[in-house]
Amino acid sequence: MPRSKVYDREEVLRNAVDVFWxxxxxxxxxxxLVHSTGLNTAxxxxxxxxxxxxxxxxxxYYRQHILANRLDALAENPNLQGIESxxxxxxxxAVKKTYRGCLMMNHLSQIHTIAPEAAKKLDQFRQSxxxxxxxxxANAQKAGDIQxxxxxxxxxxxLACFVHGLVLYGRHPKGKKAIPALRDSILRALN
Numbered sequence: 001m002p003r004s005k006v007y008d009r010e011e012v013l014r015n016a017v018d019v020f021w022x023x024x025x026x027x028x029x030x031x032x033l034v035h036s037t038g039l040n041t042a043x044x045x046x047x048x049x050x051x052x053x054x055x056x057x058x059x060x061y062y063r064q065h066i067l068a069n070r071l072d073a074l075a076e077n078p079n080l081q082g083i084e085s086x087x088x089x090x091x092x093x094a095v096k097k098t099y100r101g102c103l104m105m106n107h108l109s110q111i112h113t114i115a116p117e118a119a120k121k122l123d124q125f126r127q128s129x130x131x132x133x134x135x136x137x138a139n140a141q142k143a144g145d146i147q148x149x150x151x152x153x154x155x156x157x158x159l160a161c162f163v164h165g166l167v168l169y170g171r172h173p174k175g176k177k178a179i180p181a182l183r184d185s186i187l188r189a190l191n
Contacts, residue, residue: 009047012037013061020058021103025114052115059121062103067125074132080140083133083159083190087183090163094170094179105167129163130156137190146190155190162186 019036048054073085104125111119133156140146169175
């Protein structure tokens, strides 16, 4: 008779996200993951395949449970107000003393050293963010809130680059001080 699971998948993923977030994919060992998740090695491999599989599942969990409110600000309000809300949510996170960056964006710099499936997830996230931003920008242009001669996709890429940089700034104590003023600069650049 097969043994039933004695662990909560959601809790395992929450704990794995914390380890990947703290150490980064490359520095995180299977032993670190086993210790933090409470799984034994056999259960981890059975449930997720390997470290790469657990990382991919962790990225998806992070997107659905931690990033969702930021992305929802754009999806539910695809206009200038949604962009402003999205930026404010990013800034609110980045200025926190305990800020560790964004798990997705932290790993974009390692995209060539992680498993192809994880790299694909990161690129899908990047593309999704830029699509949401481009849609909000296009709607803001129609409403007259952003100049219509500017290319929405180009502005979306520009804004996404800004957000990536903001994530890095937020990881450095001295950079945090400049973050609130940067919001106004980026909004002026959109106009």
